[in-house]
Amino acid sequence: MASTSTYDLAAIRRALPALAEVVYMNSGTEGIMAEPVLQAYFAVLGHFERYGYWDRPRIAGAFAEARQRLANLINADPDEVGVTHGGTDGVSIVLGSFGFRPGDQLLIGDQEHPAITYPAFALQAVAGIEVRRFRFCHDPRETISSFTSQLTPRTRMAAFSHVSCETGIRVPAAELIQIAHEHGVQVLLDGAQSIGMFPVDFRALGCDYLTGSVHKWLCGPKGTGVLAVRRDRLDDLTPRYIGGGSFAEGFPAGDLNRPETVQIKFAPTTARFEYGMRNPALYAGIVSAVDYLASLGWEAIAEHERRMITRLKERLAGIDGVVLQTPMEWEHSSALLNFRLEGVSGRELSRRLWDDWKIVQRAVREPEGVRLCVAYFTSDEDLDQVIEAVLAIRRGKS
Numbered sequence: 201m202a203s204t205s206t207y208d209l210a211a212i213r214r215a216l217p218a219l220a221e222v223v224y225m226n227s228g229t230e231g232i233m234a235e236p237v238l239q240a241y242f243a244v245l246g247h248f249e250r251y252g253y254w255d256r257p258r259i260a261g262a263f264a265e266a267r268q269r270l271a272n273l274i275n276a277d278p279d280e281v282g283v284t285h286g287g288t289d290g291v292s293i294v295l296g297s298f299g300f301r302p303g304d305q306l307l308i309g310d311q312e313h314p315a316i317t318y319p320a321f322a323l324q325a326v327a328g329i330e331v332r333r334f335r336f337c338h339d340p341r342e343t344i345s346s347f348t349s350q351l352t353p354r355t356r357m358a359a360f361s362h363v364s365c366e367t368g369i370r371v372p373a374a375e376l377i378q379i380a381h382e383h384g385v386q387v388l389l390d391g392a393q394s395i396g397m398f399p400v401d402f403r404a405l406g407c408d409y410l411t412g413s414v415h416k417w418l419c420g421p422k423g424t425g426v427l428a429v430r431r432d433r434l435d436d437l438t439p440r441y442i443g444g445g446s447f448a449e450g451f452p453a454g455d456l457n458r459p460e461t462v463q464i465k466f467a468p469t470t471a472r473f474e475y476g477m478r479n480p481a482l483y484a485g486i487v488s489a490v491d492y493l494a495s496l497g498w499e500a501i502a503e504h505e506r507r508m509i510t511r512l513k514e515r516l517a518g519i520d521g522v523v524l525q526t527p528m529e530w531e532h533s534s535a536l537l538n539f540r541l542e543g544v545s546g547r548e549l550s551r552r553l554w555d556d557w558k559i560v561q562r563a564v565r566e567p568e569g570v571r572l573c574v575a576y577f578t579s580d581e582d583l584d585q586v587i588e589a590v591l592a593i594r595r596g597k598s
Contacts, residue, residue, distance in 0.1 A: 206500040212577050222558040223582045227575040228365060228393055228536050229562060231419030237492045241421060241485035248481045259480045266483035267471065269490040273498075274395060274410065276402040276428045282470035283414075283424060283483060287392035288315035290411030290427035293473050294388050295319045295359065297437035302328030304356040307347070307385070309371070311336045311364040311566075315411075316390060320359065330354070336364050338527045340372040347376050357386045362400065363393035366564050366571070368526040368536040370394075377406045386433065392416060395426065396493065397535050398502040408433045417535075417575070420489035421482045429470045439466060443476030493576065501576040505535035508574040508583065513537060515587050521594055525567050540569035541594060549593065557589040 213219050215234040224232055233241070244262075248255045264278070271278040284290045292315075300306070300323060308320050310333045324331045332355070335346040347358075358380045363370050377387045389407040394400050396417030402410050410428040414420035429437065439446055447464055454461035466472045493501060510530060516522050516539055526537040541549050550563035550570050564571050572586065 206503070207496045209504075209577070209579060212496070213579065216577055219577065222560050223585045224560045225572045225574065225578070225582070225586070226560045226562055227417050227419070228571065228573040229416070230422065231396075231416050231575065233419050233421075233489065234492055237419070237485070237488045240488040241481070244484040245481035248479075256480060259484055262480045262483035262487060263471075263474075263478070266486040269487050270414075270426045271428075273490060273494075274391075274400050274402045274412075274426070274428060275404065276410075277431070279469040279471075280402075280428050280431060280434075282427045282429070282473045283478075283486065284411070284427050284473070285423050286415065286425040287313075287390060287411050287413040288425075290409075290425050291315045291359065291388065291390060292319050293427060293439075294409045294411070294429075294437065295323060295357075296440050297473075298357060298386075299436065299438065300327050300329050300356060303330070303354060305330045305332055305352060305354045307332045307334060307350050307355050307358040307360075309334060309336050309360040309364070311366045311369065312361055313365045313390070313392065315392065316359050316361070329356075334360075336361075336367070336369045336371060338369065338532065340375075340532060343369075343371055344375055344379070348379055351380070351383050351385065355383065355385050357388060359388040359390070361390045361393060363397070363534045363536070365393050365536075366566065367538045368393075368534045368571075370527075370532055370534050373407070374405050381406070386436070392425075393534060393536065397505060399498060402428050408436075414486055414489065418486075418489055418493065419575075421485035424482055424486055427470060427473065434468070434470065434472075435466075439472055439475070441473075441475050445478075446472050446475045496576065504576055505574050505578070506530045508578045509533070509535050509537060511580070512572065512574060512583050512586065515583065516590065519587070519590055519594065522590065523569075525569055535575065536571055536573040538564050538567065538569045538571050540567070541590065544593060546570055552593050553586075553589055557585065559586060559589060 267278045267281045271281045320331045332350045334350045337343045380387045386408040388409040391412035395412035412426045414424040415422045451465045453463045521542040523540050527533040546563045546568040553559040
């Protein structure tokens, strides 16, 4: 069945030359940059690298432009948005800057990326906090119940993914955030697997902090991300990394040769976390990437991915021995899925898909299986290749 996307899918795919060689189904790790974006990005990067500081004033506006584009995308104020090195960077900024005290509890999900689990357990080891976990369930009512049951008077923050990187479950984020706030708990929402996939509204969700990766579903420069901090939460975070750009204009104040006279005041925006040397070409690349996808239409992208992932689930579910480990309903899931093939380990299945069929994906350890992502450029031919590969691997094991 042909795709009925509102954009020209064939033209879009021609702008992604890798698709002539591989079936790319791993935007959840790294997206691939379209040629028009890449050319614009390389032009700025090349000129800046050749001319250095002479070129910086010409492209300095990219800093504000990138924050503005990301703010528009997630419905935040530009002053609430900062550019990071990725989703992991944003999570570590929030968790590392928040005023946890020994005995405080941090509540996280049971399907989190190391971006959340690693800093969480590091804080448990070095700062004396307690990490608790709640379950991501196919039924959102069960997720809500598990989340609520894990809250205690000592819970200071909840940090969890909007979409599970392991199973593609979309958590009922707005409901969880409301419950957390009713208990006096702040919320860090990890949007690494949602921003750029479907509309994410920072204001409507009500979270205190939102992080995401620009290099995943937005297909921007590798090693770029976004951090949004609600205005009234900004001073709840004390930056741990300090450099040029960290302080408000006019600070540090006092005589630097007389340390006892020095006063500081942090910048009044989330850009306070963009300390030190920053490459403006990366910011220009973010602008180009966001503008390119915006020209296709965010609703059109979400609808295309909904249609593609639904077809893929239905076709995989029709294969004997395939077990889907992702909800079927789009509103409870996303553009990524996890499946397993009985009799084949997830690692072996992933290897066969990669080596024998050139299908770019990744193995998942828990629940064991393979993760496939559809993107704005995924075609029915891509789905055909996946189904043919799974059937061939199944026959080889039957």
